[in-house]
Amino acid sequence: MRARQTPVVYFQPGHWTQELTEATQGATPKGADDTRSHGLAANAPTLAAPNPAVSFSIPSRERLLELLEAYTGEVPPVFNDGSSDGAGIQPLEGPSGAADLAAPRPPLNQILYGPPGTGKTYSTIDAALEILDPAFKAAHPHPTQRAERKARFDELTQQGQVEFVTFHQSFSYEDFVEGLRAKLNDDKQLEYSVEPGVFKRLCDAARPVIDTGTLTVQPHARVWKISIAGTGPSPTKAYCLDHNEARVGWGKTGDLLQDPESNTYYQSLGSGDKGTLRYFAEEMEVGDILLCIHSAYAIAAVGVVTGDYRHEPPEQLPKGLIGDYQHVRPVQWLYKDLELPIEPINEGKTFTLKTVYQLNRLNWADLQRYLDSKGCKPVAGSARQAVVTKPYVLVVDEINRGNISRIFGELITLIEPSKRAGSDESLQVTLPYSKKPFSVPDNVYLIGTMNTADRSLTGMDVALRRRFEFVEMPPRPEELKGINVAGIEVQRLLEVMNERIEALLDRDHRLGHAFFMPLRENRRLSRLEQIFRKQVLPLLQEYFFDDWQRIQWVLNDHRKPEEFRFVRSQGVNTAALFGDEVNVSRRPQAWYVNDAAFREVQSYLGVIDHLSATEQD
Template sequence: MDAVPLNQILFGPPGTGKTYSIVTKALEILDPSFLMQVNSDKALDRGEKREQLKKRFDELKEEKRISFTTFHQSFSYEDFVEGIRATVDDAADSSTPNFVIKKGIFAQLCDAALQNHEQNQQLGVRDDAAVWKISIGEINGGSDTRDYCYSHNEMRVGWPQAGDLSTKDYLGNSAFSPHNKNALWAFSEGAQIGDIVLCFAGNSCISAVGVVSGDYRHEAQVPEPVRKDFVQVRPVRWLLKNIDFSVKELNGNTALVQQTMYKLHRITWPRLQEALLAKGHVLSGAQAKSSVPALPYVLVIDEINRGNVSRIFGELITLLEPSKRAGASEALAVTLPYSKQPFSVPRNVYIIGTMNTTDRSLAGLDVALRRRFVFEELMPDPQALQGVVVSDDATGVSVDIARLLSVMNERIEALLDREHQLGHAYFMPLCETPTREVLAMIFKNQILPLLQEYFFDDWERIAWVLNDHRKSSKVPPFVQKHGRSLDVLFGANHGVHAVDKRWCINPKAFESLASFAEVIEIGSVPAVLDVPEHKPALMGDGN
């Protein structure tokens, strides 16, 4: 595991298996023993091995050990780290939006990586636990109700006039304000079993920390010495009681308010746990810190170079360095701009990016990103197509797909550069179905459109890649000129010096395996091959 880089980018031309390789790369980090076991199982063929690896990858993704995103031009810091989002509470007539700070995919993964899963199980805290603020009785009033709740592992609120909240009748009662309805909804439904509740003790302090341990109930007969109107009850396992702990910094320097119950969007359980332990507060029922290493987490960023990296990562680009990670010798933390919380990147968070070299060369990539990532080049691999041959028994023509790919890439590299080669992944369907029809579909729908993009519709150079300018007279070329000559159009002494750019794709070429065979070399098809006459398809308006 130590040998696997924390930050790596797989780069290469399109179709070289970068996204495909993510499964293996992620399992090298998250479950290397399983990866080794499957790869060494000689009873499994290649397809069966891939199926098992992908299944394990999906399981880890379901467990939220893997997060996946794709960068694009509109992707922002607010999507990646945190931003302000408008939300509407689930209470019935709550149509007014609340603006809350929402964590992005990277911040969520970092919070998950900080989780002590073993301890959470002991305490009954669920993954992705929300944190809620609860007021039990008046702060300046008697503490009998609060003390009773602490000693009996429950939390209580009033509003006996709302009746049994499970009926939801209160939602249609105009006597209750939207704030009151939201608070009652949060108490009875919003807080899930395994969520964290913090008991209010002032505008910045809490007096207790608990975990919701059961469903809501209405209790008409209230025990002594509880206030008689406190009929709404939820079971809670109190982990800390009678403390004086400020959550103001964790809450982005925002004061708590006296609303009975609401979600604290800025506070997460892992960060709260860290802050409590730093102040010497040991959670009731929590065992000593486990010697088991923290579980690794993986963030996959597809097309990482298509986004504005400086804008997306912001100040966190520095924190990606191994020496700047939390717990490292030169660990750094930053204060996030919206939540005002301290933030650092855990050492068990791995980033795997992919980038297409045709979108942007490495030389143009953000220098700060390049310094903090290990780059692994994935180039076309003709060996992956070794033994794949498309044959036509009737004509005796055959096409070696590995050679076809190699020859085309040699020409592309000579005419353009190595970063625009064709990947082997385009031709992988032929491993299962090596037919002319499948080969034609690949050329028609993927290879030719890609070559058009590469060469900016310079059809003469596309024809060179396909060897069309040298094909035998009876072998249909993929690309050919069409229309009458310039002399016919403008006269013998027309004086027109423009280059004739009228080219068209010849549909007959897709029907002839010989057209594919002569991409590799001329004279590779039988001399007696008879190809019926054909009319070229016109490009554009055909004039």
């Protein structure tokens, strides 16, 4: 945490503030757009923006205790050591609305692993809500409230706080981080541009934003180049930077919002100049970023558009400005007196001669990283780093099915908690395609799922294992407790099959309870038949590589009466097939699936105990 001269504590607003004495007044209400302490979103989301909150400065221990007593309605805890710094204060238990800074933070990188059908992907929704909105999850904990949790998850996904991706063998670094994409330019010519992948897009969205006091610069704000009075210093450029404006010429066109096509001077302009004026007056929006150039190779200033376009009559033009610089935009210049090369963040390209145009290769997140890496500081009083109030989650399904080294590349180091941006040991790399600096924010969370039947945990990429916390998702037969299908105890049915699979293979290849969850709603034998025929048996074939005898052992078919066996075998008459001249040394058997057995209750009872099948016969 950043050191503060005077600590600040956040509470939920309410009538309790009326209990405070004059000595402890001084509450600062926090509205939806007001900045707040870093970490509230993770530790006390009900106090994070846009929720209402109230903050208090805490100059002394006594003030803190009085606030706590007023808020909780209880006598505050006592100090157990007489120290003046509060080191001996006992842990507090108060209302859920108070910031519980001692609450454990969810792991930045975690993998849910287990056999097929254990609900790993299903559980990613709850894991994501634990990060994004723990208060909502805590208020909706019951399995019957799954629909509400899913709706909240979908809402957060729509807001851009969640991305979902599935790894596979063709998934690459270019899909995950960045890569080249072919597209047609305005002249219908094929060109290649660097496009961010799913992880970089999420990291860009999670960057700390700039707060100008009147608006907040979003990570994906558009970036425009503007040339004010050409390159180098000039009185017009100096005036604009000093008075938080951006200006361009061609003032004889009149107001560009009042049908410029009827203006003779405007009609005389070329298409490039008309495009410049259209960009400046119509397409540029409040919140967009302006790069004022120093030269074709360097940036002089960076600002954010704060207002709409206006046309200034010549008689109102400030003295000393170029006479036709009458097209004006309010701009808050955040960085000035720069001479930063543009090529490192613009794919090696310099500025072109056009006065105003969008820099499609840049976004604010990239530019901000570049400015930070060069040690640039905002103009005093112009801007401040806003609080990061929102965590972001990337769900990676089937994480072990991708080539981890190929997909993550150098990012395998950057995702470490100790290497995240803002940490003491933070690292930054230059990306290979865009040549831009990049680091991973500490409010980006990775949740992976891993099917242990595809690849065991011990066979996983070691570099990945060291950087993730692993949460086992074993089969939970107890979830099937009470489900009885025509006298078949489904919980026991799964338990017995898994005991046999673990004995014949290993625990990573057990069957998950999720296969049988539909029986909660539909307890007909036909539904159980469908599960066994279309899910259980094909999975066993895959597990045992079509070793039908072992599949028989799992299903206990070898001890059941013939008619109740799911898998049967019969001898092969090799003499009839090959003749007496061919000597087949082994005794081959032909295996086949007994369709009739799937419709018999005794077939399933016999999986649990073969005597049950005999008794029911």
